[in-house]
Amino acid sequence: MRVVIAEDSVLLREGIARLLGDAGFDVVARCGDAEELHRAVGALQPEVAIVDIRMPPTHTDEGLRAAVAIRAAHPGVRVLVLSQYVEPALALRLFADSADGAGYLLKDRISDVADFVGAVHRVAAGGTAVDPMIVSALVSRPRPDDPLQRLTPREREVLELMATGHSNQGIADRLVITLRAVEKYVSTIFGKLGIPATGAESRRVLAVLLFLRAE
Amino acid sequence: MTCIDALALGRSATAGRTVLIGLGGLAAVAMSVVLGAATDHVDSAVLFVWLMTTYIVSGLVAWHRRPDSRFGPLLIAVGFGAGLSNLAWSTNPVAFTVGQAFDLLVVALFLHVFLAFPTGRLPNRATRLLVGAAYAVSIGLQVTAMLLGAFGPDDLLAVVDAPDAAGIVHAVELLTLATLLLAGVAFLAVRRGAAHRRATRNLVDSFSLGLVSLAVLLVMGVFAGPGFPIVQRVTIAILGLAPVAFLIGLLDARLARTGVGDLVVDLRDADGDLQPALARALRDPSVSLLYWLPRYERWVDQEGRPAEAPAVKRVIRRDGEPIAAIVHHPSLADEPELLDAVVAATEMVLDNGRLRAELRASLAEVRGSRARVLEAGRQERRRLERDLHDGAQQRLVGLSLRLGILEERLKADAEARTAVTEAKREVAASLAELRDIAHGLYPAVLTGHGLAVALESVAGQASVPVRLDVRLPERPAEAVEVAAYYVVCESLTNIDRHAAATTVTVVIERRGDHLVVEVRDDGVGGADTANGSGLRGLADRVEALGGTLRVWSASAHGTRIRAELPCG
Known part of the structure; x- marks a missing residue:
C-alpha cells in the first residue's frame, strides 16, 4: 500500500516512515511542506496521505487546508491528519460532509504502533479514524439534560469506540464480546439518543460526532 | 525710583511730546492758511488743512495707543510733509525754494505710510526698495529740475535757464512717481x-x-x-480719508477689546475647553490653544495630544516660562492690544485646561506603555509556544515513537517490553502536560484556525452548557482575536467558579468597526468588577487595544460582560 508523508520535523517524518515501512506500507514520498505534498499526491496518487496539521511557512493552517484540498481534488486518496491539538472542530472541518477515508489523530498516537497502523489501514480502506481524546472531549461536554446520562457505562464505551471509527467487529474484538452483542448495543444506543440509523458503518461516525457536537 | 514714578514720568513725557507736535501742527496749519489766503490759494489751503489735520491727529492717536509701532510717527510725518509743500506758495524766495524742493516729498511719504501699515515698518526688501526709489526720485529729480531753472526767478537753486530740459526732467519725475505708486498698489493687493x-x-x-x-x-x-x-481736490480729499478709516479701525479694535470682558465670563464657564470662547473674542474661528508641558518638553492640544506650534502664535508665559500659546490667524497681529487683552483674560483661567491637557497626555502615555507591555507579552508567549511545539513537543513525540517501535520489537522479552511500555507512558504524560502548558502560553489554534474553532473547545471544557455564536465574515487582527478569546475564557472561568449558572451564551460579531464580544449567563450575578476575579486584567487587555469592557451583574439576574474592540 502506497503512502505519502508530509511532516516538517525530519525526526518524526523518518520515524513514521520507518514505522509504516516495518508494518508493510510502501512510503513513496516524504514531504516537508504543503506544496511538496500537493506535488507528490498529484504525481504519485498514493492510497494514503499522512499530513501534519501544522506546517511551514506560517505553521498555522497549511496542513489542514492541504488535507481538505486533497480530499476534494483526489477522492481516491485517503487522508490522515496528525495534530497536537485536541480540537474536535478541526476534525469536523476535515471531514466536512463525509468522514469516509479520513482520519484525525493526535501525534502522541503514533507511539501506540499497533493502534496507529490499524488506524492507517482503516482509513486506507475507506473508513474513519478519530483520536480517542477528541471523542472523549466531545463526550465530556456539558449538555442541558445530558442524553448521555441515559446510557449505561458499557453503552458509553461502545459509543466512544463507534465515534473513533471502529467497525462492529473492531468493537467486538476490543471489548472481547460477540458481534451480535455489539450490534445490539449499537441499536440500543441509537434508540436512546434518537440518532437516525444510517445503515453503513462508515456513515455512522459522522452522525455520532455531529450528535456529540450539537448543543 | 518706583514703578509708579517711572510710569508717571513716561506718561508726562508722552503728554509733552503730544503737546509739542500739536503746537507744531497748529503752526503748520496756520502757515498754510496765511500763505494760501495771501496768494489766492484759499481752496487748496482748506484741502491741505484737512489733510494735515487728519494725518497729524490720527498719528498722535496711533502713537499714543501703540507706542511700539512706528505707524503713528509716520502719519505725523505725512501731515508735516504736506505742510512743507505749501511753502511753495510763499513769495519769500528761500521759503519758495524749500517748498518747491520738497513739493513732491509727500508723494513718497504717502507710499511709505500705506505700505508700512500696520507696524510702521516696511514688510520686505521689495517694498523698502520701492519706497527708497520714491524718496530719491521725489527729491533728486525735483532738485535737478530746479537746477535747470524749472520754477522761474524765485528758484534760488537755478544755475542754468533751460526750461525745456527742466520740463522733461519734471515730467519724467512725475511719471516715475506715478509708476512707483501703482507698484505700491500691487503690494497693497x-x-x-x-x-x-x-x-x-x-x-x-x-x-x-x-x-x-x-x-x-x-x-x-x-x-x-x-x-x-478738480482731480487734485478729489485726490486730497481721498487721501485725507485714509487716516480717518484708520481711526475707525482703531475704534473697532477698542470695541473688540470690550468683548474681552465677555471673554472673561465665557472662559470661566468654559470648563476646560477655552477654544470656542477665544474664537469668539478674537473673531477668528481658526484659533487654537496649545499648552506647554515642561515634563514632556512639548506642546500639546487641549486633548493632551502632541501638537506642532506654528510660528504665528502668542505665547503666554508665567515666571518667564511658557505655559500656553494662542495660535491665531496671522492678520491678528494687526491688533496687538486685543491679543494682549485676550492673553491677560486667558491666563487667569488657564490652569484648569492646562492641568486637564497634562492629565490627558499622561493618560495617553500610560495607555501607550500598557499596550506596548501587553503586546510584547503576547509576542513573547507566542514565541515560547512555538518553541515548545517545534522543540520539546516534537522531540518527545519522536522519542515516544521510537519507544513504540522498540515495544513492538520486544514482543519476545516480556520484562523489557513492560519497561519500555512504562517509559512510553511517562513520555505520554509529559507530552500531555507540555500540551497544556503550551496551550496556556498561547492559543496557537486561534492563530491557525480563528475564534470559532478555538472557542469551541474552550466552551467544551466549561462546566455549564455554552451556546456559542461566532458571526464573523472575516478574521480580525490577531491581537484583537486573542483579546476576544481571553474575554471568553476568563468569563467562562468566572462563571464556573462563582455564577452557579445553568446556561451561558457567547456571541461574537462585527458591529461597524468594532468586534463585540458578549458573554451572558443566567447565574446569581453580583460579579465583583472592582477587585480581582480576573475582570480587571481583562479590562486592561481590552482597554490597551482602545476598547471598552462593561459588566452588568445585578444580583440574581445573571451577569453580562461585553467587550468592544476596535478593529477598523
Whole structure:
C-alpha cells in the first residue's frame, strides 16, 4: 500500500516512515511542506496521505487546508491528519460532509504502533479514524439534560469506540464480546439518543460526532 | 525710583511730546492758511488743512495707543510733509525754494505710510526698495529740475535757464512717481489678500484708492489735461480719508477689546475647553490653544495630544516660562492690544485646561506603555509556544515513537517490553502536560484556525452548557482575536467558579468597526468588577487595544460582560 508523508520535523517524518515501512506500507514520498505534498499526491496518487496539521511557512493552517484540498481534488486518496491539538472542530472541518477515508489523530498516537497502523489501514480502506481524546472531549461536554446520562457505562464505551471509527467487529474484538452483542448495543444506543440509523458503518461516525457536537 | 514714578514720568513725557507736535501742527496749519489766503490759494489751503489735520491727529492717536509701532510717527510725518509743500506758495524766495524742493516729498511719504501699515515698518526688501526709489526720485529729480531753472526767478537753486530740459526732467519725475505708486498698489493687493478682518480690508482699499488717484493726478500734471484742479481736490480729499478709516479701525479694535470682558465670563464657564470662547473674542474661528508641558518638553492640544506650534502664535508665559500659546490667524497681529487683552483674560483661567491637557497626555502615555507591555507579552508567549511545539513537543513525540517501535520489537522479552511500555507512558504524560502548558502560553489554534474553532473547545471544557455564536465574515487582527478569546475564557472561568449558572451564551460579531464580544449567563450575578476575579486584567487587555469592557451583574439576574474592540 502506497503512502505519502508530509511532516516538517525530519525526526518524526523518518520515524513514521520507518514505522509504516516495518508494518508493510510502501512510503513513496516524504514531504516537508504543503506544496511538496500537493506535488507528490498529484504525481504519485498514493492510497494514503499522512499530513501534519501544522506546517511551514506560517505553521498555522497549511496542513489542514492541504488535507481538505486533497480530499476534494483526489477522492481516491485517503487522508490522515496528525495534530497536537485536541480540537474536535478541526476534525469536523476535515471531514466536512463525509468522514469516509479520513482520519484525525493526535501525534502522541503514533507511539501506540499497533493502534496507529490499524488506524492507517482503516482509513486506507475507506473508513474513519478519530483520536480517542477528541471523542472523549466531545463526550465530556456539558449538555442541558445530558442524553448521555441515559446510557449505561458499557453503552458509553461502545459509543466512544463507534465515534473513533471502529467497525462492529473492531468493537467486538476490543471489548472481547460477540458481534451480535455489539450490534445490539449499537441499536440500543441509537434508540436512546434518537440518532437516525444510517445503515453503513462508515456513515455512522459522522452522525455520532455531529450528535456529540450539537448543543 | 518706583514703578509708579517711572510710569508717571513716561506718561508726562508722552503728554509733552503730544503737546509739542500739536503746537507744531497748529503752526503748520496756520502757515498754510496765511500763505494760501495771501496768494489766492484759499481752496487748496482748506484741502491741505484737512489733510494735515487728519494725518497729524490720527498719528498722535496711533502713537499714543501703540507706542511700539512706528505707524503713528509716520502719519505725523505725512501731515508735516504736506505742510512743507505749501511753502511753495510763499513769495519769500528761500521759503519758495524749500517748498518747491520738497513739493513732491509727500508723494513718497504717502507710499511709505500705506505700505508700512500696520507696524510702521516696511514688510520686505521689495517694498523698502520701492519706497527708497520714491524718496530719491521725489527729491533728486525735483532738485535737478530746479537746477535747470524749472520754477522761474524765485528758484534760488537755478544755475542754468533751460526750461525745456527742466520740463522733461519734471515730467519724467512725475511719471516715475506715478509708476512707483501703482507698484505700491500691487503690494497693497497682496496685503489685502492676507487680511482677515473686514475693517482691515476696507482700510487697505482706502490706501489703494488714495495711491491710484495720486498717480492719476501726477500723470495729469505732466499732460496738463483739463480738470486738473478738480482731480487734485478729489485726490486730497481721498487721501485725507485714509487716516480717518484708520481711526475707525482703531475704534473697532477698542470695541473688540470690550468683548474681552465677555471673554472673561465665557472662559470661566468654559470648563476646560477655552477654544470656542477665544474664537469668539478674537473673531477668528481658526484659533487654537496649545499648552506647554515642561515634563514632556512639548506642546500639546487641549486633548493632551502632541501638537506642532506654528510660528504665528502668542505665547503666554508665567515666571518667564511658557505655559500656553494662542495660535491665531496671522492678520491678528494687526491688533496687538486685543491679543494682549485676550492673553491677560486667558491666563487667569488657564490652569484648569492646562492641568486637564497634562492629565490627558499622561493618560495617553500610560495607555501607550500598557499596550506596548501587553503586546510584547503576547509576542513573547507566542514565541515560547512555538518553541515548545517545534522543540520539546516534537522531540518527545519522536522519542515516544521510537519507544513504540522498540515495544513492538520486544514482543519476545516480556520484562523489557513492560519497561519500555512504562517509559512510553511517562513520555505520554509529559507530552500531555507540555500540551497544556503550551496551550496556556498561547492559543496557537486561534492563530491557525480563528475564534470559532478555538472557542469551541474552550466552551467544551466549561462546566455549564455554552451556546456559542461566532458571526464573523472575516478574521480580525490577531491581537484583537486573542483579546476576544481571553474575554471568553476568563468569563467562562468566572462563571464556573462563582455564577452557579445553568446556561451561558457567547456571541461574537462585527458591529461597524468594532468586534463585540458578549458573554451572558443566567447565574446569581453580583460579579465583583472592582477587585480581582480576573475582570480587571481583562479590562486592561481590552482597554490597551482602545476598547471598552462593561459588566452588568445585578444580583440574581445573571451577569453580562461585553467587550468592544476596535478593529477598523
